Amino acid sequence: MVGAGINGLSTAWGLARRGFEVAVFDQGAIPNPVSSSFDEHRATRHAYGEMHRYARMMPAAFATYEQMWVDIGRSHYDPVGLVVFQREDDSWINASLADMDEMGIGWREIEVTAVPELYPMIAPEGLTRAVAMEGAGVLFPSRIVTDLVVHLSLKGVAFHANTKIAAIDPETASLTTADGKQHQGDYIVIAAGAWATRLVPELATEATPSRQAVIFVAPPVELATQWQVAPVFFDLGKDSGTYTLPPRPGTRLKIGDHEFTRRGDPDGSRIADDGDVERLMKAASLSYAGFERYSVLERKACFYTVTDDERFIARPIGPKASLLSACSGHGFKLGALMGDLMAKGIAQGEPFVH
Numbered sequence: 001m002v003g004a005g006i007n008g009l010s011t012a013w014g015l016a017r018r019g020f021e022v023a024v025f026d027q028g029a030i031p032n033p034v035s036s037s038f039d040e041h042r043a044t045r046h047a048y049g050e051m052h053r054y055a056r057m058m059p060a061a062f063a064t065y066e067q068m069w070v071d072i073g074r075s076h077y078d079p080v081g082l083v084v085f086q087r088e089d090d091s092w093i094n095a096s097l098a099d100m101d102e103m104g105i106g107w108r109e110i111e112v113t114a115v116p117e118l119y120p121m122i123a124p125e126g127l128t129r130a131v132a133m134e135g136a137g138v139l140f141p142s143r144i145v146t147d148l149v150v151h152l153s154l155k156g157v158a159f160h161a162n163t164k165i166a167a168i169d170p171e172t173a174s175l176t177t178a179d180g181k182q183h184q185g186d187y188i189v190i191a192a193g194a195w196a197t198r199l200v201p202e203l204a205t206e207a208t209p210s211r212q213a214v215i216f217v218a219p220p221v222e223l224a225t226q227w228q229v230a231p232v233f234f235d236l237g238k239d240s241g242t243y244t245l246p247p248r249p250g251t252r253l254k255i256g257d258h259e260f261t262r263r264g265d266p267d268g269s270r271i272a273d274d275g276d277v278e279r280l281m282k283a284a285s286l287s288y289a290g291f292e293r294y295s296v297l298e299r300k301a302c303f304y305t306v307t308d309d310e311r312f313i314a315r316p317i318g319p320k321a322s323l324l325s326a327c328s329g330h331g332f333k334l335g336a337l338m339g340d341l342m343a344k345g346i347a348q349g350e351p352f353v354h
Ligand SMILES: Cc1cc2nc3c(=O)[nH]c(=O)nc-3n(C[C@H](O)[C@H](O)[C@H](O)COP(=O)(O)OP(=O)(O)OC[C@H]3O[C@@H](n4cnc5c(N)ncnc54)[C@H](O)[C@@H]3O)c2cc1C
Pocket: 002, 003, 004, 005, 006, 007, 008, 025, 026, 027, 028, 032, 034, 035, 036, 037, 038, 041, 042, 043, 044, 163, 164, 165, 166, 191, 192, 193, 194, 195, 196, 199, 212, 213, 214, 256, 302, 303, 304, 324, 325, 326, 327, 328, 329, 330, 331, 332, 333, 334, 335
């Protein structure tokens, strides 16, 4: 396995559960603090707008994490729910609700006039719709990948930290490290996140590394209590577009956006600069009332790969190797499932294709 992020570790988990001998390589520490899978929280949801294919995968994604919680001995999911705010005409909510009705996931309209009372942190100007959605909440990625590593070591998985893979041979399932050492296996899975195009150059025609930014903030004291019990918020506004993870135990309040930069070097600094957060700070000031009174605790840059239609890529790249590049900023919630499907394909001799 090349890559100890959620996709690599979940594939290792799926293989180990099926009795395979597994080795995991990562160019950094395991788990790796600069990977996309190492952060305080990630949103999960059944609501997926026009991306119906992913909405329909979500019941299995939740079920696979439930199985993972059993194996690692605790859940890292907080079902706080999701509230989506609309400020212009937008089909995202209706498209999501159609899938949710089919999947039997609950939701309810919130009167726009009731928002200031219910969610005093929200900027009410220009709001046209608000919907509360069940089947959504917060995952804790750093805790998940850390517990997975501990669990997998109990299952006999071999870890090779600070071991950069320079080349792979998909014909023979052999790996060459940056310092020239060879490792021989039966099958290789490349789950190298934003670095994947370096090991699989042909991927560069479909997926682009993208430098993204998030801000961790402290709210003004008069709103701090409401934030403690807040759900995940999505603001769909063109200029105010943000996603927000509330401060749950062990985490801070985090705001990000889904504007892909499609630029940057994954080996670059993880400290976000003024340019990285310019759009996000403006959007947050349109999403949240009195945002100027929030304190910025950290500006963090992070990387992932982006495909034009945000679809994941999973396919064989030779008789003895597969690629798992599942991201576009929405892959964590589906990581356990994608990894388990990859492992199942290897076990059945029918490589998983997505
Ligand atoms: C800011 C941000 C917010 C996000 N929000 C959400 C969200 O709310 N919900 C959601 O579902 N998803 C979200 N995502 C997406 C999600 O985090 C990613 O899809 C997921 O973490 C990708 O996991 P991965 O295992 O593919 O990659 P990574 O976690 O990046 O792991 C890849 C690993 O491969 C290693 N590697 C790379 N090249 C080599 C090499 N040559 N040799 C050895 N090791 C190598 C790297 O060191 C790294 O550790 C977000 C991502 C970001 C960045």
